[in-house]
Structures are given as structure tokens and as C-alpha cells.
Amino acid sequence: MTDCHNHQTCIDDALSSAKAICTEHGAKLTALREQVLLLIWESHKPLGAYTLMDMLAKQSQRRVAPPTVYRTLEFLLSLGLVHRINSLNAYIGCTSPQSHQPTSQGLNQQANYFFICSECHDTQEIINSALSLEISKAAKELNFSPKQQWLEVTGLCKQCQ
Amino acid sequence: MTDCHNHQTCIDDALSSAKAICTEHGAKLTALREQVLLLIWESHKPLGAYTLMDMLAKQSQRRVAPPTVYRTLEFLLSLGLVHRINSLNAYIGCTSPQSHQPTSQGLNQQANYFFICSECHDTQEIINSALSLEISKAAKELNFSPKQQWLEVTGLCKQCQ
């Protein structure tokens, strides 16, 4: 991770956020879902579905098949608790799930902006209204009505330069 | 495509650009490479590698294997003649390859911004310096040194709203 920080706090926060958000949406954070969310947060880097599957299998001493993982990820994605990094086919914990909440109409217009270090794979998510504004302006010029946005910037993080 | 335009002109331009860029880099636009580039441009929408493979096989009446297609795509990508749409695992012709030229150090800092209609799959690429600037600013705040950027915005195009 880029900043020296108390990782356990970070995980705890993520978990209590997740619980709150689940309650709010009448969704259940089952043991499996919690386990996957924790694994993703403990890693703190984008994690592939099959890596996650192996970790799960190891933890629970039994075979875990792909659909189990993908369904769980889908659940977490739908609540904005994790994000998919398209350029890596990988999944990462959302640092501000409150900002990525689905509405009754389904998902909000979602804006996901990531900076991904190609060296250490540390990935930082940002919320940036100036950036959002520029994207909206560009969309307007094209008469395009945006729904979801992903920005993935690869390069070198502070530490790895 | 979003704008009513002369599609053949568009293809012709792409092809002559491609030839110029290849010459400039001492690269060869072989028959296969030209064929793939044309197929991508004729479609004018993001095309999967396997779709492309089937189209190639059909055109040339012979079996074409994945590596053939992927190598060709890699070549075209390396010269900035096509782009990969990560959220779709698909490839599309670059509308302004002059702006995506590799340097002697390898690829420039590349900025690829796409608006992808979820209805008709029309995909527009834009160049937008205001947007680039915001991304640079955000990177600077993180002390992140960006190398490549992809923005993919999904939603509804003018026609499909």
C-alpha cells in the first residue's frame, strides 16, 4: 500500500461499512461473502478470481468452484463494496463504498478512477469531482448519456519511482 | 456509427495513415495485417479476437488459429493503429493514430478515452486535453507517475437514447 497506515483499521472499517450497507439494502452479508470481502481487503491489491478461489479453498479446507467465487464477487460488486479492475481482470476493495451506492433504479451513474502501479500493483481509488465534470462535459459534447465510467491509469506509484 | 459519415473514406484514411505510420517506423504492413486492420475498420465497432478470427477464416477459406490473430493485433496495437477496449475484451480502430505514436523509448504516455454505447456498441474515441490535464493533476497529488490511461464510459449514444 502506498501510505503507511494501520491495515487492520482499514479492514475493520471496510467490514463495518459493508455491514451497514448490506443492512441498508436488505442484503445479507453471509459467511462466504464476508470471507471473500476480508480476503480482498487483507490483500489490499487487485486479486484475480482464481487466486481468490485458491485462498478460499485453502482457508476452508474444501474444494471451491469458480461459480461460488464469481457469484460472491457479483454480489459485492453490485453493492459497490468491491470494484473490478478491467485492465487486470482483478478485483479490489472499494475504499469509499458510501460513494458508490446503488439506487432503487439500479446502480447510480458510477465513476471509478484507479491509479495502478505496474511495479508493486498497489492500486489507489480516487473520487475527483473536477475529473467527473470534465468527463460529463465531454459526454455532453457527444450527446452521450453516461452510465458507468472507469478510468485506469497505470504507471509508477510514489514508492516505486 | 454515431455520425452519418462516408464510411469508405474513413476506412481509406485509416489505411493510408497506417501505411504512413508503418513506413515511418520501418514496420511492414503485410497482407494479413492489412486484412485485419480493414476488418476492424469495416466493422466500426469493437470486435473480439475470436470474431475477427472467424471473419478471417471465412475471407481466406482456411483455418486461422488464435495466435495469428493475437500477434497481428499486438502489432497493430504497438503502432497505435488499434486500441483494446478492456471492458469488452475487444479491439477497435484508432481514429487518430498520429496522436498515439510510440517513441524510441517505447510507447508514449498514452491516453485513450472511449464512449461506448451499451445499446448499439458504437464506440467513439476522443482526444481531450482538459481531461488529460485533470488526470495529470490527480496523478500529481498522489505522486503517481502515469504511463498509460484508459477511460471507458458506457451509456447511451445520441441515437439510442
Next chain:
DNA sequence: AAACTAATGTTATGATATAACACTATGATG
């Protein structure tokens, strides 16, 4: 022509993701 190199062909396999259906657990309802 021989030797070298870039391009393409070929076979096999790895990596990512989903469809379809079976089973289980949990809570609602009579």
C-alpha cells in the same frame, strides 16, 4: 545458393468466466 531474420502456421494449453441444474438452509405462512 546459403544463411539469416521476420512473419506466419500449428498444436497444445493456460486463464477467465458463465450456464444449467441440484441441494440446503432459512424464514414466512397456514
Next chain:
DNA sequence: CATCATAGTGTTATATCATAACATTAGTTT
């Protein structure tokens, strides 16, 4: 309490996307 409905999970098979490794061909240089 029994039964029913539903959400969640398990299981098997398969689809989809991508690459490794090595063989062959074609074009260039000497």
C-alpha cells in the same frame, strides 16, 4: 409444527479469451 417459497450455495460442464513453444515459410543479405 409442517410445508412452502426463496435465497444462497454446491457441482458439473463448458464457453470465452489469450499465450507458450516450436515448425515452417518467405523475404533479404551476403
